[in-house]
Amino acid sequence: MDVDPKVKRKRNRRQRTVVYGSLLAMLWGFWVWQPWEFDFVPREMPHPNPKVDPASARLFSKGTRVLIVTAHPDDSEFYVGGTLSKLRDSGAVIRQVIVTEGDKAYYGPFTNVSENRRIRHQEALEAARAWRGQDLIFLGFSDGRLKAGDRLVQRLQVEIEKFKPEYVLSFDYDYPPRMSHGDHRQTGKAVALAMDKATGVRWYMRFSTIAPNFIVDISDYWDQKKELLKIHKSQFHGDRLVNVTNMVEDSAMIDGERIGVTYGEGFRAMAINP
Secondary structure (H helix, E strand, O other): OOOOHHHHHHHHHHHHHHHHHHHHHHHHHHHHHOOEEEOOOOOOOOOOOOOOOOOHHHHOOOOOEEEEEEOOOOHHHHHHHHHHHHHHHHOOEEEEEEEEOOOOOOOOOOOOHHHHHHHHHHHHHHHHHHOOEEEEEEEEEOOOOOOOOHHHHHHHHHHHHHHOOOEEEEEOOOOOOOEEEHHHHHHHHHHHHHHHHOOOOOEEEEEOOOOOOEEEEOHHHHHHHHHHHHHOOOOOOHHHHHHHHHHHHHHHHHHHHHHOOOOEEEEEEEEOOO
């Protein structure tokens, strides 16, 4: 029996609607699930954006207290490994706070979260020993689902008051790369909120920024930065290590070019209590 053409067309439209709707739902679900954020509308750059010297002679001097706050165990070496090595050699006292465990990192449904946590803790400790971090503190917040809520802000305020740093280093929430990890942005936002009640902090220096106003010359520390990246074997190994190292080198060369040196690490520095 022949099917009425009108009925057939309606059925086909319904089937297409179901298929396309399911596909859109899957794509939306994936976008919500994955931890990266993308600015569909590019952020306006600050204008003017003058260069700033965050009392760099003091920054790189013996006894200066520096707190670095990152989202994941490998962030410090990836973004500012050269600066940390330079701070170490200058005699600065460095403490790191890692907001999440870095235990999930979206490796797949069969990831052993407990083992991943253990390995990444060990890697972070080994890296911190290399740049002589005084202490390494894990706050234990959710990896990939971080929010700059009151609890996180309060925990950061406690750590700032306990350590009493002159300099705080963390992610730039206002001018991040157009595509960046959501945990990075939320960490930067939480640190910025925590700084509202900070006492004694002279400078807030934000890395992973598209609007740097201060560049640290790491030309003499590039090889050390590469060695620091290798410590995080669970993240960077084989071809991935090569690709990541090349990507980091490209970024370091761009920052270095801003001040006429081979390699640099860019920061957006803000005076808090100058």
